[in-house]
Amino acid sequence: MTMPKRDTYTPESLLAVAVEVFNERGYDGTSMEHLSRAAGISKSSIYHHVRGKEELLHRAVGRALEGLFGILDERGACEGRAVRRLEYVTRRTTEVLMDELPYVTLLLRVRGNTSTERWAMERRREFDQRVSALLKDAVAEGDLRADVEARLATRLLFGMINSLVEWYRPDGRASADAQQVVDAVVRLAFDGLRA
Amino acid sequence: MTMPKRDTYTPESLLAVAVEVFNERGYDGTSMEHLSRAAGISKSSIYHHVRGKEELLHRAVGRALEGLFGILDERGACEGRAVRRLEYVTRRTTEVLMDELPYVTLLLRVRGNTSTERWAMERRREFDQRVSALLKDAVAEGDLRADVEARLATRLLFGMINSLVEWYRPDGRASADAQQVVDAVVRLAFDGLRA
DNA sequence: AGATTAACCGAATGTTCGGTCGGGACAAGG
DNA sequence: CCTTGTCCCGACCGAACATTCGGTTAATCT
Numbered sequence: 001m002t003m004p005k006r007d008t009y010t011p012e013s014l015l016a017v018a019v020e021v022f023n024e025r026g027y028d029g030t031s032m033e034h035l036s037r038a039a040g041i042s043k044s045s046i047y048h049h050v051r052g053k054e055e056l057l058h059r060a061v062g063r064a065l066e067g068l069f070g071i072l073d074e075r076g077a078c079e080g081r082a083v084r085r086l087e088y089v090t091r092r093t094t095e096v097l098m099d100e101l102p103y104v105t106l107l108l109r110v111r112g113n114t115s116t117e118r119w120a121m122e123r124r125r126e127f128d129q130r131v132s133a134l135l136k137d138a139v140a141e142g143d144l145r146a147d148v149e150a151r152l153a154t155r156l157l158f159g160m161i162n163s164l165v166e167w168y169r170p171d172g173r174a175s176a177d178a179q180q181v182v183d184a185v186v187r188l189a190f191d192g193l194r195a
Numbered sequence: 196m197t198m199p200k201r202d203t204y205t206p207e208s209l210l211a212v213a214v215e216v217f218n219e220r221g222y223d224g225t226s227m228e229h230l231s232r233a234a235g236i237s238k239s240s241i242y243h244h245v246r247g248k249e250e251l252l253h254r255a256v257g258r259a260l261e262g263l264f265g266i267l268d269e270r271g272a273c274e275g276r277a278v279r280r281l282e283y284v285t286r287r288t289t290e291v292l293m294d295e296l297p298y299v300t301l302l303l304r305v306r307g308n309t310s311t312e313r314w315a316m317e318r319r320r321e322f323d324q325r326v327s328a329l330l331k332d333a334v335a336e337g338d339l340r341a342d343v344e345a346r347l348a349t350r351l352l353f354g355m356i357n358s359l360v361e362w363y364r365p366d367g368r369a370s371a372d373a374q375q376v377v378d379a380v381v382r383l384a385f386d387g388l389r390a
Numbered sequence: 391a392g393a394t395t396a397a398c399c400g401a402a403t404g405t406t407c408g409g410t411c412g413g414g415a416c417a418a419g420g
Numbered sequence: 421c422c423t424t425g426t427c428c429c430g431a432c433c434g435a436a437c438a439t440t441c442g443g444t445t446a447a448t449c450t
């Protein structure tokens with residue numbers, strides 16, 4: 001096997017560039033010309049690394065979904081009272097969203113025009129339902145208010161968390177910044193704005 | 196002046212159709228061909244009513260912004276303690292968002308590729324800052340928790356409200372449904388999930 | 391040194407895009 | 421009944437689109 005020493009693109013490193021551009025211009029608003037300019041290689045060279053535009057999208061949303069579903073398998077999401085598990089998932093979802101920001105951003109914006117997008121939307125709905133069940137359990141155990149429907153509350157909770165992709169930008173090496181955001185999300189979600 | 200009796204499109208009625216398609220496929224993912232099929236007239240006929248694709252976008256986001264900024268001029272947003280004014284704006288923003296759902300949806304999704312989109316983003320930021328100032332006042336008056344930064348809290352609050360466009364669909368003639376959503380938003384925002 | 395191969399490129403492919411053009415149908419005013 | 425203006429259409433245009441193709445370069449393997 002040959003191993004080129006000059007720095008070169010892998011499907012993964014190319015994906016990182018592409019996802020940045022997708023998020024800036026929108027997937028449909030991004031041409032292969034845009035991608036090639038951002039990557040610093042020619043349009044045709046991109047096809048050496050990936051099958052095409054849609055494969056880049058598929059890899060990106062796949063990575064985001066992997067991160068999100070991974071949370072549900074962690075110990076904190078499976079053990080203890082439902083309200084503690086929900087708080088854990090809330091915290092971890094926020095963390096994963098910030099860790100994998102560009103990929104999750106892209107996932108949250110797919111509109112369903114291609115089969116890849118429809119697949120992503122379906123898997124996302126699946127994740128939502130898993131968390132909705134968790135919230136419903138916490139209400140049943142008496143730890144969460146019962147005067148707001150579980151499905152509705154889940155949607156508003158995720159609405160708050162997911163909105164991070166609209167404004168959060170990683171702050172250099174300081175993860176103190178990130179932890180502050182996570183705390184704010186958990187506090188506001190569970191205890192509200194009121195003093 | 197001639198007055199055709201056969202039912203025909205006005206810029207406004209055409210806009211309503213266009214905005215639906217924009218929201219389904221995304222603005223960039225919508226071609227004039229898609230619009231013409233949805234409107235039931237030919238592509239070229241669309242240009243009889245509007246200057247082009249971007250004018251439709253401009254009219255739509257303009258209408259959304261009009262509705263949002265209108266809230267800030269209402270009495271409830273100008274009188275009383277800051278926390279009450281913030282609660283009023285929260286409630287009314289949710290209501291306007293549901294009333295003008297398709298238009299606000301489009302507004303919240305612009306990415307900044309055209310000058311119209313950049314204009315919309317700027318005006319939106321302006322609205323955000325007005326509300327952020329309100330929230331900051333409420334913290335200063337001791338009615339809201341001080342352990343979460345005002346700017347951050349505003350973003351999370353709007354994140355929750357704005358997420359409505361991702362899932363809320365008007366329920367026939369029943370506005371009881373809508374009022375339930377408004378109540379849930381205000382309750383969760385100010386008092387949290389906890390029982 | 392010669393063969394192989396990953397990485398890349400410029401030029402061209404067919405397709406779809408937003409938008410234009412000349413004209414037809416039809417109602418209202420004279 | 422003939423003009424005038426509204427509303428619409430099919431045919432078309434240049435540009436931009438995603439993708440393909442034939443070939444070049446340079447590093448690795450034998």
